[in-house]
Amino acid sequence: MLVTLRLFARLRELAGHSELTLELPDGASARSLWDGLAREYPALAPYERTISCAINEEYARMSTPLHDGDEVAFLPPVSGG
Amino acid sequence: MPTQRFQVTPDPLDVAAAAAAVAAPDCGALATFVGIVRDHNAGRRVLRIDYEAYDALAVKAFERIGAEAAVHWPSSRLAIHHRTGRLAIGDASVAIAAASPHRAEAFAACRYAIERVKQIAPVWKHEHFEGGDVWIEGATADPANDEARRAAVARACS
Numbered sequence: 001m002l003v004t005l006r007l008f009a010r011l012r013e014l015a016g017h018s019e020l021t022l023e024l025p026d027g028a029s030a031r032s033l034w035d036g037l038a039r040e041y042p043a044l045a046p047y048e049r050t051i052s053c054a055i056n057e058e059y060a061r062m063s064t065p066l067h068d069g070d071e072v073a074f075l076p077p078v079s080g081g
Numbered sequence: 082m083p084t085q086r087f088q089v090t091p092d093p094l095d096v097a098a099a100a101a102a103v104a105a106p107d108c109g110a111l112a113t114f115v116g117i118v119r120d121h122n123a124g125r126r127v128l129r130i131d132y133e134a135y136d137a138l139a140v141k142a143f144e145r146i147g148a149e150a151a152v153h154w155p156s157s158r159l160a161i162h163h164r165t166g167r168l169a170i171g172d173a174s175v176a177i178a179a180a181s182p183h184r185a186e187a188f189a190a191c192r193y194a195i196e197r198v199k200q201i202a203p204v205w206k207h208e209h210f211e212g213g214d215v216w217i218e219g220a221t222a223d224p225a226n227d228e229a230r231r232a233a234v235a236r237a238c239s
Contacts, residue, residue, distance in 0.1 A: 004094070008203065008205065009133050009205035009207070009218075010134055010218070011217075023106060025234070041192045049220070050218070050221050052203075053136070054203070057141060058227075059223070073135060073138070073203075075203050076205065076218050077220055077221050077222070078133070078198060078203055078204055078205060078219060078220055079216075079217035079218060080174075080198050080202040080203075080205070081175050081198050081202075081204070
């Protein structure tokens with residue numbers, strides 16, 4: 001399946017990408033996507049415990065299974081206002 | 082076209098527009114909050130702040146905050162406008178308006194809204210200060226975190 005990955009703020013800077021299109025195996029979850037990402041971009045790994053995840057513009061659990069065409073976003077801790 | 086109640090925009094904010102989006106004949110109270118870029122933070126002299134947002138999710142987070150506030154203060158109506166892009170000292174970063182028949186609910190809903198924005202809105206400050214820059218990272222956004230939500234209610238009612 002193909003998914004679109006979006007990264008924001010410092011995660012975007014550390015990875016050097018704001019958006020990536022990724023080919024994932026069937027059965028992939030947000031968690032497995034993150035694990036692969038952190039392997040490819042080790043600078044992201046320290047965010048493991050503090051990121052939030054969104055799928056198709058809704059907050060989602062990391063265990064959520066992914067589907068072809070999904071937009072997945074990983075968000076560092078927020079600081080709006 | 083009427084002003085949207087919940088929006089993320091690169092344009093300068095107008096708190097009067099946020100207020101107009103919620104004002105109604107049955108509302109005798111209108112509380113507003115404007116967040117402003119200030120010139121210092123954590124002992125640093127701040128030069129400017131670049132704001133980044135996941136726009137679509139931020140608007141949904143604002144809608145959620147409006148719905149949450151309506152549970153606690155049923156007659157309140159919220160507008161939340163957040164700006165993105167490069168902001169100078171003194172620029173408004175967020176404008177919130179809460180309308181209600183009476184003042185207590187308007188004040189409470191307004192305070193609740195800014196507390197929840199800081200907890201769950203996917204918005205980030207990239208602070209540029211004298212001598213460097215830093216991404217400000219506050220709360221891990223989790224709308225389902227009931228402890229955080231209750232803390233926002235407690236602050237709103239304090």
